[in-house]
Amino acid sequence: MTRDFREAVESNRCDDRSLDKHLKTLFEDLKNHPVETKNITKKLGITRVDEQRDAAECFENILRNVTTPEASQLFQGQLTHKSKCSACGTETSSDDPFWSLPLELVGSYGDYKVVDGVADFFREADVSGPNQLFCDSCDAKADATLRMEIKHHPEVLMLMLKRFKFDYSYMKYVKMNQSVVTPYKLQMPQDGAQSQIYELYAFVEHVGELKHGHYTVTIRSQDDGKWYHFNDSEVTSVYSQPFKLDITER
Template identity: 30%
Template structure:
């Protein structure tokens, strides 16, 4: 589909292949859409790496020089499109020693503010990136002090991905019971993450446009998924509800049932990968 050789893929065919490699989804129980997407992207990434390694071995056998070995075998179109990077700065409250580390992500799972009926996606992002203090049993070992100390943690976006996947953490606990959070999270067609960027990438493009929404209706045990997806060539939105596909106005994309939001960066950079 990426190369333009095929315009569509039958969902039943895709599901059959998916279940052959991920048997946990080969049933009619309610599954988690975010978990499925992560498994799918990881499976694609691993398969692309196998192909790239075979191509590299073939090139070496034909006497061509090996170049960028690590890049060729570890980076794929999946990582180019979906992977971003978070940075964490930890500050010891006792001696002010700072430590820095990074973490790669494919999906950002955002908390939803508690005890409210309506919020914005910016509220969820602010809650995710807010500065936190680790105390008590959560204290970190300070390499300078040699002891566990209260620590401030600052989280920033170090590398914005080309495609940003936001997952709303709607399934949580209320007391001892697991519940679905039905907070209406308002989101916009345009999203800017500039305020969450680390100081080292302040000039990086952080503007995004919404292109898909995954909705979930129901509860923890029984429910139904639908999707709203944007078609760039036709500049139209379509709702996908099992076999029913219909065009919808963009004002109807906003939904209190939103579970996942997919944004593409503007301007979008098509990955420059050999063979594509």
């Protein structure tokens, strides 16, 4: 989350109409009543709750279909897709909302660095051959350069590490198990006047394969600054607290 958003939440300044007030009421209610998910799964059209689901996709469905527009906008950003024809130089652009940025682990060797993955996501790319784009000015397909920019930064940024790739040797999806180096603070983009600094406050981990497995989450408490591990109904303090010795964690 951004520093400004974190400070606003921690200050606990909220009136009866603010989103913070509604969230506070919701969590106070959850402390006193058992949590049921049947209304959420019904709203999302999930009939087989025993089937493996992708956490990021599930989260986006909740933001789109269950939450209020104000809550959804906290996680929603806007990307600008830009293309430039290599033949005539014509530039075009379009805007799209996003709730998460997918980072490719394919092609990385050794430890995967989140900072490098974000840089790769926004790096300019060339398309040619069968991937050529149609240019209205040329009235034909042509080579082009593509790049993306963040037009609107979300208050809370979600990065999705794409850990599964299709292996043609086995004709199935396999999981990439290399370690990930994550910074406590992430600047996006890494240069420019429009950059935004985010502070890590939670990460989700998946154990298992594509169609079966288990999700847990580790969250930094805003009350005492410590990290806690959430595993179904069990919540424990993390023995080796992250980011105590370095600005990154492996």
